[in-house]
Structure formats: C-alpha cells, structure tokens
Amino acid sequence: MxxxxxxLFGGLMxxxxxxxxxxxxVLIYKASGVFNFAQGAMVLFAALAMxxxxxxxxxxxxxxxxxxANILAAATATxxxxxxxxxxxxxxxRKLVNQPGITxxxxxxxxxxxxxxxGQLLFGSAVYRIDVGMPKDPxxxxxxxxxxxxxxxxxxxxxxxxxxxxxATLTVFFQKTRTGRALRAVADDHQAAQSIGIPLSRIxxxxxxxGGIVALVAGIIWGSKLGVQFSIxxxxxxxxxxxxxxxxxxxxxxxxxxxxxGVGEKLSEIYLGPYVGGGIENWFAYVxxxxxxxxxxxxxxxxxxxxxx
Amino acid sequence: xxxxxxxxxxSSYRADMALFPVAQDRWAMxxxxxxxxxxxxxxxxxxxxxxxxxxxxxxxxxxxGLNILVGYCGQISLGTGAFMAVGAYAAYNxxxxxxxxxxxxxLIGGGLAATVCGVLFGIPSLRIRGLYxxxxxxxxxxxxxxxxxxxxxVTNDSSSGSVSVNVLSMFGWxxxxxxxxxxxxxxxxxxxxxxxxxxxxxxxxxxxxxxxDMDVAASVIGIRPVHAKLTAFAVSSFIVGVxxxxxxxxxxxxxxxAAFGIDKSFQxxxxxxxxxxxxxxxxxxxxxxxxxxxxxxxxxxxxxxxxLGTAVASQLExxxxxxxxxxxxxxxxxxxxxxxxxARQKLRLWPFPY
Numbered sequence: 084m085x086x087x088x089x090x091l092f093g094g095l096m097x098x099x100x101x102x103x104x105x106x107x108x109v110l111i112y113k114a115s116g117v118f119n120f121a122q123g124a125m126v127l128f129a130a131l132a133m134x135x136x137x138x139x140x141x142x143x144x145x146x147x148x149x150x151x152a153n154i155l156a157a158a159t160a161t162x163x164x165x166x167x168x169x170x171x172x173x174x175x176x177r178k179l180v181n182q183p184g185i186t187x188x189x190x191x192x193x194x195x196x197x198x199x200x201x202g203q204l205l206f207g208s209a210v211y212r213i214d215v216g217m218p219k220d221p222x223x224x225x226x227x228x229x230x231x232x233x234x235x236x237x238x239x240x241x242x243x244x245x246x247x248x249x250x251a252t253l254t255v256f257f258q259k260t261r262t263g264r265a266l267r268a269v270a271d272d273h274q275a276a277q278s279i280g281i282p283l284s285r286i287x288x289x290x291x292x293x294g295g296i297v298a299l300v301a302g303i304i305w306g307s308k309l310g311v312q313f314s315i316x317x318x319x320x321x322x323x324x325x326x327x328x329x330x331x332x333x334x335x336x337x338x339x340x341x342x343x344x345g346v347g348e349k350l351s352e353i354y355l356g357p358y359v360g361g362g363i364e365n366w367f368a369y370v371x372x373x374x375x376x377x378x379x380x381x382x383x384x385x386x387x388x389x390x391x392x
Numbered sequence: 393x394x395x396x397x398x399x400x401x402x403s404s405y406r407a408d409m410a411l412f413p414v415a416q417d418r419w420a421m422x423x424x425x426x427x428x429x430x431x432x433x434x435x436x437x438x439x440x441x442x443x444x445x446x447x448x449x450x451x452x453x454x455x456x457g458l459n460i461l462v463g464y465c466g467q468i469s470l471g472t473g474a475f476m477a478v479g480a481y482a483a484y485n486x487x488x489x490x491x492x493x494x495x496x497x498x499l500i501g502g503g504l505a506a507t508v509c510g511v512l513f514g515i516p517s518l519r520i521r522g523l524y525x526x527x528x529x530x531x532x533x534x535x536x537x538x539x540x541x542x543x544x545x546v547t548n549d550s551s552s553g554s555v556s557v558n559v560l561s562m563f564g565w566x567x568x569x570x571x572x573x574x575x576x577x578x579x580x581x582x583x584x585x586x587x588x589x590x591x592x593x594x595x596x597x598x599x600x601x602x603x604x605d606m607d608v609a610a611s612v613i614g615i616r617p618v619h620a621k622l623t624a625f626a627v628s629s630f631i632v633g634v635x636x637x638x639x640x641x642x643x644x645x646x647x648x649x650a651a652f653g654i655d656k657s658f659q660x661x662x663x664x665x666x667x668x669x670x671x672x673x674x675x676x677x678x679x680x681x682x683x684x685x686x687x688x689x690x691x692x693x694x695x696x697x698x699x700l701g702t703a704v705a706s707q708l709e710x711x712x713x714x715x716x717x718x719x720x721x722x723x724x725x726x727x728x729x730x731x732x733x734x735a736r737q738k739l740r741l742w743p744f745p746y
Contacts, residue, residue, distance in 0.1 A: 118523045174718070175718045175722070178722040179721065179722060182721075182725075184523060185466070185468050185523075186721055186725065188468070188523060188526065189468075189661070189665055189717065189721060190717070190718050190721045190722075192658065192661070192717065193713070193714045193715070193716070193717030193718040193721070194714060194718060195714070196658075196710045196711070196713050196714030196717070197710070197711050197713075197714030197715055197718070198714070199707075199710050199714075200707040200708065200709070200710030200711035200712075200714065201707075201711055203703075203707045204704065204707045204708070204711070208703055208707070320530070320654075323527055323530060324527060324531075327524060327527045331523070359542075362538055362541070362542055363538065365534050365537065365538050366531060366534035366535045366537075366538050369527065369530060369531035369534055369535070370531055370535070372527060372531075373516055373527070373528050373531050376516060376519065376520050376524060376527075376528070377516060377519055377520075380519050380520045380524065390608045391608070
C-alpha cells in the first residue's frame, strides 16, 4: 500500500511537470489557434538561458550571491523569452495569418528546430545545473500508518506549489485584467476582436511571452531536478498526449490530463511493464490518449468540434 | 522559344491525358532517365553513390509515400519513420527466416507489413483529424520504436539490437558495388514514381484531394471518407515501407532501431514541405535538398577556410532547416515544385512575357 501511494505521488509530480508544459500549449492554442510544436524547444531554451546566465552574471558583475544571480538570471531569461516571442510573431506568425492549422503546425515545427539550434549555439550543449535552492532531502510521512512510512521528496512538493501558484496567477490574469479579457476575445474570434480595436499582433506577442514564461518555470523545475540538457525538449512530446487528453482549449484539461498521464504512466510501468518487457512509459501516454480520442474526439474538457461546409 | 507546344496537336483523348502532354517534357524526361541510368553510373565516384545518390533516391521514394498521405490526402503524419522501420524489419525477417527468399519479394513483404501497420494507425483518422491525428501517428512512432527495441524476436535475437543484411541478389544478379545498388534503387524509384503519379491522376487521387480540401464537403458529394483515407494510408505506408526496407538493406546494410527514430519522420516531413506538398516531382526536389544541405554546410565553411566543430555544424543545420521551413511556408507554400512549374510557365512564353 505504501509503495502504491509512493508511486502515485511520483506519478502526480511528473504529471504536474507535463501539465506545466501542456499549459504552454493550451495558452497559445487558446489565444491564437496555433498548435505550438515549439513549446518543448522553448522549455529547453529558457532552461539553458537560466542555467547559463546564473553562471555568467556573477562572473561579469563580480559578486558571489547565488540568490541575486538567480533573480537576475530569471529576469534575463524572461527577457530572452519575450524576445523569442516577439521574433516569432514578427518573422513567422504575422505572415501566416489565416493559414490553415496544419500550415501553422508545420511552421512551429520549423520554429522549434530553429530555437533548438539557436539555444544550443548560444548557450552550449553540455549538461548544466540550475540551483534555485530547492531542498533536496526527502521527508517521510505517516510512519505510524505504514511500514517505513511514505518517502516523498520536498523538492517535488515545492515544485507542485510553484506550479499551482503559476496556474492561479494565470487564471486571475485571464479573468480579471484588461489584457486577459482581450486574450479571451481573440481566442473566441480573431476578426471580431480586431474590429473592436484589439491589436492582434500585440496579443500574439503577449501570449507567446506567457508561453515562454510558463516554459521558463517548467524549465527551472525540470532543470533543477535533472539538469539542463537537450532531452528536456523531448518533454514536449509527452505533453502532446496530455493536451489531447485534456482538450486543446482547456486549462483545467491540461492539468487534469497531465496528472492522469503522469500517474497512468508510472502505474502502467510498474504493474503492466513486467509482462511486456518494460519501457512502456514511452508510448503508454500516446495509446491512452488515442484510445480516449476514439471515444471523445475533443478530449476531456475540449470544445465540441462542429463541422460546417 | 525552345519550350513551346505550338503546333503539337492532340487528336485523341489518350494523347490529351498523357503523362507529359508537351513533347519537350517527354524528351526531357527520357533524357533525364537516360542520364540517370547510363551516364551517371559511368561518371560518378563510389563516394558520390554512397553519400549522395543512393540516400537521395531512397529518401525521395519515402517522400513520395509521405506526400501521398500529407500532400494529397491532407492527413498529417509524424510517424513515417515508424512505417519505414516496419518495412525494414519485416523485410529483414522474411529474408532471414525463409531460406532462399527472393529480394524483391521480401521488399514487397516489407511494404505489405507497413501497409497493415499504416492502416491500423490510420483508423483513428476516421474519427479525428488535423492536429489530433498528428498525435495518433506519433503514437505509431513511439510504439514501433519501443517494439523494435524491446521485442527480441524482431531483430532475430541479436544481442546488440542491430541487424545486418549482407547478400543482395535478385534474378541471379548480385548487388554488391555501389553502382549496382544505385541502379537497383533507381529502377524501383522510377517504377514507384510512375505508379504514384498515375494513381494521383486517377479517380482515387481525386478522392484523396477532395478529402484534403474539405472532407465534410467531399463526403456530402458521395466520396467515402473511410475508403479514401484508408487507401491513402495503405498506399502511402506501402511505399514508405519499401523505402524503409531499401534504406536498411541497400543504404545502411546493418542498422539498429535508432536509424528510424522520430528525427527521420521530421526529416521526411520537411522534405515534403520544402519540395512541395501534393507534387511527385516535389518529393525529389525535397529529398535532394535535404541530402545536399548538410553536405553543403559541411563543405562551404571548409572551402572558406573556416573550421566548424561537428556540434556547431549540426546546430547550424538545425537552424537553417528551421528557418527554411518557415521561409518556405511563408513565401512559397507549394515548395520547390511550384518554383519549377512557374519557371516552366515563364519558359513557355519566353521571350515574350505575354
């Protein structure tokens, strides 16, 4: 029982990271109708920027404090992501307005290749460390209930907290601020939003910047846990089935989907894996999402798809 | 002036429906084939065959397969690498397990296995489409990756996970030297290109294109979506499967599952986009581009006296690919093939621009 619960918690923590990446997908899709294949590359780029700047900035400015270095690095990395967002809007999206979804998807595939290459060219391609002072020691819960208690890592709990905070902030931003309302208007109907004076191109920059910041948070959490390297961008491939499962346009869907897939993946690996030779983590999420799509093509919380000729 | 069809009259429907209605095109095509079959084998060096021509031909074949699915039928696929792997491993198993299995039959067997797999993973396309379908094909990619890595039976219980095919022979000929391998690939590619071109010109091709342009409208006017989509998946994955078998047998010789990873799928998709969606000739342009670009990125800095590390070179390659894809989608969504046909249009009127 203790082991099952531990697995469950482990799955939830991984799932939360998937959910964070998936959140980036959903935000961009919601506000601009672009399925952003480059989200994984953005996570890599942001994490690389964070790791390298926190290393470089103390050297350039000549101080020692890790905290100050981290704050400055996070600020610089955020600036980098805003710059990426601006460049994407300026050089790619602006020229692809009104193209079919598949063209936009392929364009983001190209953008993802570009960002992958540029990130590693600028920041190097070795394995880097991000140290934001997350506690590494595990803690043991409920020793009285189970034998040996439940082994949980504090780091996971903190990252869950950060993620929850981020989601809450985003929800408030979308519901209460002027820009948030504009974003939702654009999501509903590009043309109608433009006709009442909402500047589409600015909204896109804002949305991609938010996507970039979400990517940065995901990158920091992931990077401080496992180090920053190329494989981070592959997380996005996991976030794919998550958004599909949750529905492309739903923020809660991304979170529920992420948690479901994180837990499902771990449980299936442990209870199903031994019978088929292990390693099924890699495709389980996809098969789950696929099976689900056959029953409900719009995902858990997605909008109903209506076809018109 | 040279390229003008004035005076070439067609007196039968057959002539009007010909593959190359303009006589100059026919002659150019024949000349191209003659050069490819006769002149190139006499001139090119072994290195060129191994590094450029053979990969180009096989990737062009795979791109034709993918183009049928993505360009003609509009079903986006990110799992081409998987179908290539299925073709390669099925052909390998046929070759290893059946004594005296003819090469051609095992290639076709590989194609058929890929067809089955493609149709299986194509079934979701009946319910879902577009972005969602991309995920279904990614599922194929990851599942096949895992399958070929984990299931020992597929690699004939080889300990390292890599398999190899040494003897290639067909109808009593052996394909040992690069020239012979090149000719084998060339013959197959020419055959499949002709078949594919005729398929997409025919009734079935029209069904695919109707599906691509607007599937709801197509089903309203009586095109069966199930039939159209699944045949597109079947034909496409057959060709891709044969290409995969060739890639393993002829180009690599010995390979492991990583040879057909997700990178291959993306690479093929790029070929189709850059070459031209919905164009058989475009598949060749795209393949040539993708094969030559890394070579160019390797050699050009070298000639200029710059030395780039391999890591930097591969990152630059990524950036150039990415930028080019976006560039093509913006400037010329129909790819290099469109540039080619525009050039031909201009040439027909030359030297008078009206």
